Amino acid sequence: MAPAGKAGKKAALDVASWLFNVVTSVAIIMVNKALMATYGFSFATTLTGLHFMTTTFMTIVLRWLGLVQNTYLPAAELLKFVVFANLSIVGMNVSLMWNSVGFYQIAKLCMIPVSCLLEVVFDKIRYSRDTKLSILLVLAGVAVCTVSDVSVNTKGLLSAVIAVWSTALQQYYIHYLQRKYSLGSFNLLAHTAPVQAGTLLLLGPFVDYWLTAKRVDGFDYSTSTVLLIVLSCTIAVGTNLSQFICIGRFTAVSFQVLGHMKTILVLVMGFIFFGKEGLNLHVVLGMLLAVLGMIWYGNASAKPGGKERRSLADKSQKNDTLSDASELEDKV
Secondary structure: OHHHHHHHHHHHHHHHHHHHHHHHHHHHHHHHHHHHHHOOOOOHHHHHHHHHHHHHHHHHHHHHOOOOOOOOOOHHHHHHHHHHHHHHHHHHHHHHHHOOHHHHHHHHHOHHHHHHHHHHHHHOEEEOHHHHHHHHHHHHHHHHHHOOOOOOOHHHHHHHHHHHHHHHHHHHHHHHHHHHOOOOHHHHHHHHHHHHHHHHHHHHHHHHHHHHOOOHHHOOOOHHHHHHHHHHHHHHHHHHHHHHHHHHHOOHHHHHHHHHHHHHHHHHHHHHHHOOOOOOHHHHHHHHHHHHHHHHHHHHHHOOOOEEEHHHHHHHHHOHHHHHHHHHHHHO
């Protein structure tokens, strides 16, 4: 009964963690969409810096309350993570500016194969046929929903490559650092958030001016705009924390695959709150394919051999006789 109870508790925590990430991610996208589309606040990099500044304040409060312990993370590891994370943020913004929406979505879909490659190369992960096919079905479904006009140029392609690889490396590195240094989500955030906040708030206004030809200090701030910025920063605390929790509990690949559920929800919420333009049969079909692929991926990757380390698989094959003997002893 104890193992079953432990498995049930883990499953419940997994679901809660994932719902936490989905709710906060969809909420912040909706708030940012209103902030940028309705009020014209287009300073995405500076806004992200404000998000991490708020997250830093949260970790300080938690440390004061004793909920975050003093832990060790080498400066070189922290620097590498911040480089990957900041390149991801700037790369995504630049890719969206220099590429068509269709190619931008294709680039985002490429994160799953890149994340898979990182796990295969560095973690020696092996995927079953069903797991691979389920990932392809998710990609196909999301592509049908989101990819429209596709045009690409040299600088757009370069920005997309940087964005995809830096994002995949950042998400892989979250899992890697938590595992290697036994860091919880709060503890890792306490290390990374202050450095990201400082660098993004320092460089953000210059990056945003380069992207938009507008100065963040010259924006006409209204009460509504300030309230939306505060709301966005508040939700971002949960978004940043939930990302670290989910990647720590799952992997970067699982986070990417299930993350496309957020894409589907954002589309649905957009149709509900911002009009039904663009909603048609092939979009609905794409949503259904993506959801079916996610369900299939969850079942396939959870099965024995669905997704496992090669070294562990080899050891289990070599020790079949020992495991059979231990099973008999348990029965006795």
